[in-house]
Amino acid sequence: MTDESSFDTVCLVGIGHICASLAVALRRNGLARRLVALEIDPEARRVALEMGLVDEATDDPARAVPGAGLVVVGVPVGAMEQVGAVIGPHLTAGTIVTDTGSVKQAVVRDLGPHIPDGVHFIPGHPIAGTEHSGPSSAVDGLFVGRWQILTPVPGTDEAALERLSEMWRRIGSDVEIMDPQHHDKVLAITSHLPHLIAYTIVGTASDLEGHLQHEVIKFSASGFRDFTRIAASDPVMWRDVFLSNREAVLEVIQRFTEDLTALQRAIRWGEGETLQQKFTETRAIRRAIIDARQA
Amino acid sequence: MTDESSFDTVCLVGIGHICASLAVALRRNGLARRLVALEIDPEARRVALEMGLVDEATDDPARAVPGAGLVVVGVPVGAMEQVGAVIGPHLTAGTIVTDTGSVKQAVVRDLGPHIPDGVHFIPGHPIAGTEHSGPSSAVDGLFVGRWQILTPVPGTDEAALERLSEMWRRIGSDVEIMDPQHHDKVLAITSHLPHLIAYTIVGTASDLEGHLQHEVIKFSASGFRDFTRIAASDPVMWRDVFLSNREAVLEVIQRFTEDLTALQRAIRWGEGETLQQKFTETRAIRRAIIDARQA
Numbered sequence: 001m002t003d004e005s006s007f008d009t010v011c012l013v014g015i016g017h018i019c020a021s022l023a024v025a026l027r028r029n030g031l032a033r034r035l036v037a038l039e040i041d042p043e044a045r046r047v048a049l050e051m052g053l054v055d056e057a058t059d060d061p062a063r064a065v066p067g068a069g070l071v072v073v074g075v076p077v078g079a080m081e082q083v084g085a086v087i088g089p090h091l092t093a094g095t096i097v098t099d100t101g102s103v104k105q106a107v108v109r110d111l112g113p114h115i116p117d118g119v120h121f122i123p124g125h126p127i128a129g130t131e132h133s134g135p136s137s138a139v140d141g142l143f144v145g146r147w148q149i150l151t152p153v154p155g156t157d158e159a160a161l162e163r164l165s166e167m168w169r170r171i172g173s174d175v176e177i178m179d180p181q182h183h184d185k186v187l188a189i190t191s192h193l194p195h196l197i198a199y200t201i202v203g204t205a206s207d208l209e210g211h212l213q214h215e216v217i218k219f220s221a222s223g224f225r226d227f228t229r230i231a232a233s234d235p236v237m238w239r240d241v242f243l244s245n246r247e248a249v250l251e252v253i254q255r256f257t258e259d260l261t262a263l264q265r266a267i268r269w270g271e272g273e274t275l276q277q278k279f280t281e282t283r284a285i286r287r288a289i290i291d292a293r294q295a
Numbered sequence: 296m297t298d299e300s301s302f303d304t305v306c307l308v309g310i311g312h313i314c315a316s317l318a319v320a321l322r323r324n325g326l327a328r329r330l331v332a333l334e335i336d337p338e339a340r341r342v343a344l345e346m347g348l349v350d351e352a353t354d355d356p357a358r359a360v361p362g363a364g365l366v367v368v369g370v371p372v373g374a375m376e377q378v379g380a381v382i383g384p385h386l387t388a389g390t391i392v393t394d395t396g397s398v399k400q401a402v403v404r405d406l407g408p409h410i411p412d413g414v415h416f417i418p419g420h421p422i423a424g425t426e427h428s429g430p431s432s433a434v435d436g437l438f439v440g441r442w443q444i445l446t447p448v449p450g451t452d453e454a455a456l457e458r459l460s461e462m463w464r465r466i467g468s469d470v471e472i473m474d475p476q477h478h479d480k481v482l483a484i485t486s487h488l489p490h491l492i493a494y495t496i497v498g499t500a501s502d503l504e505g506h507l508q509h510e511v512i513k514f515s516a517s518g519f520r521d522f523t524r525i526a527a528s529d530p531v532m533w534r535d536v537f538l539s540n541r542e543a544v545l546e547v548i549q550r551f552t553e554d555l556t557a558l559q560r561a562i563r564w565g566e567g568e569t570l571q572q573k574f575t576e577t578r579a580i581r582r583a584i585i586d587a588r589q590a
Contacts, residue, residue: 191517
């Protein structure tokens with residue numbers, strides 16, 4: 001029934017934006033015979049079934065977990081410990097457990113201890129997603145051409161790692177292996193800081209007096225609206241990201257604030273050359289992203 | 296030859312991204328019989344002629360300006376004073392002079408004194424554009440469904456204002472009348488701060504050690520890349536924006552920094568409720584922008 005990369009049964013724990021999109025990808029690529037959602041929200045279960053994303057949706061781990069060759073945990077990072085306690089007793093030897101969390105050290109710390117011996121625990125993070133939430137926001141092809149970072153812990157079974165990697169490659173992702181600490185440092189810069197800044201700037205605007213706020217919305221195409229998309233991302237997911245990657249995030253906020261203060265000073269003192277030089281350097285980064293086909 | 300909103304000859308001063316896109320729009324909508332570019336860069340003149348954007352391109356104001364019913368100044372705000380000195384002596388009574396600058400008080404201050412009596416000076420700002428520069432980046436339809444802000448000074452001729460407004464409406468823009476000071480305050484929030492923040496965050500990343508910078512580019516789809524697009528905008532144009540709207544920009548940086556510091560503190564002290572509440576509020580702003588069809 002299974003080959004190198006496909007699974008008989010895949011259990012998706014939390015059928016939100018990412019796991020719902022993964023369900024679509026697994027079906028489209030023939031990588032799972034049967035999909036089961038373990039989900040505490042009855043409305044999300046109803047939507048997932050109605051959309052045909054999964055074959056079964058239940059809040060009972062004893063029904064969902066045993067017999068699954070792959071379990072994908074797609075819940076906010078702050079819920080990993082609790083999910084681990086719920087699914088751990090039902091996991092059987094040989095199963096691969098992965099996750100989709102945006103922080104990896106915290107997942108290793110919180111989910112890891114609940115994984116029994118003989119179960120292959122391979123934390124992961126797909127660099128894909130939109131600002132939308134819930135199973136109804138599933139996107140066909142979400143992972144195609146995107147990176148899938150896997151952060152195996154020491155002693156991980158090579159065959160299990162290769163099997164999971166091959167699954168993601170068949171979905172259309174490029175797989176990158178990284179250690180959890182390095183992941184959290186890189187993502188603090190590429191993802192966590194940008195989200196925090198976007199939340200901040202949109203928050204600054206939302207604190208304005210009524211008439212000014214109305215105009216900010218009206219004229220948002222002048223730059224502001226680019227920030228509002230990512231500031232519409234799931235609040236609980238992002239609360240957990242910042243709380244669980246605290247040290248790395250605080251470090252990059254510090255760097256950012258120093259750089260902003262330098263530009264602020266250049267504006268105050270009319271230092272045109274400093275501004276122009278800084279603004280010229282940043283163009284090169286954009287070009288590099290376009291060249292890397294990530295634009 | 297002309298009706299309410301069309302012109303016999305339109306002179307575009309500086310044939311960059313905005314004026315080149317305007318040339319396309321004027322032609323497409325039959326709003327100008329003849330288009331002349333006044334441009335000091337020989338390469339930009341060559342491209343503009345080769346693309347058929349204009350009928351004539353010259354660096355001689357005595358050829359370009361006299362006889363134009365409309366003169367549109369599309370140069371960085373810091374060059375307005377110099378352009379005023381160059382075109383002023385060639386302007387004739389009845390001509391309408393407008394501009395496309397992102398700051399309006401500075402344009403009134405620097406360009407205004409060069410406009411002779413009898414010439415109608417109506418500063419403007421199209422809320423449209425991409426991160427690209429130069430005439431080759433002209434976009435057909437750039438202004439359709441976007442706002443055109445006009446900031447007439449006291450005593451502006453009503454007929455001239457209506458004629459210019461009607462031209463923009465025929466191009467497909469919605470016209471908003473505003474006083475220059477209010478414009479600069481609103482745009483400091485919706486445009487100038489977002490651009491400064493984007494330049495800062497991309498600059499922070501470009502200061503990283505080589506291997507980390509490589510990974511930032513590789514995994515930029517996780518949020519960072521949304522900032523790099525606007526941080527690729529024209530460096531000279533943006534240098535001038537910050538220098539010429541200094542007070543309003545410094546005021547919003549201050550607000551932003553306070554808000555960022557509050558979130559930083561909430562992260563440090565693990566105040567999850569504060570974070571979640573802030574991140575929930577910002578979702579409403581995104582919805583309002585989508586409802587206003589500016590997304």
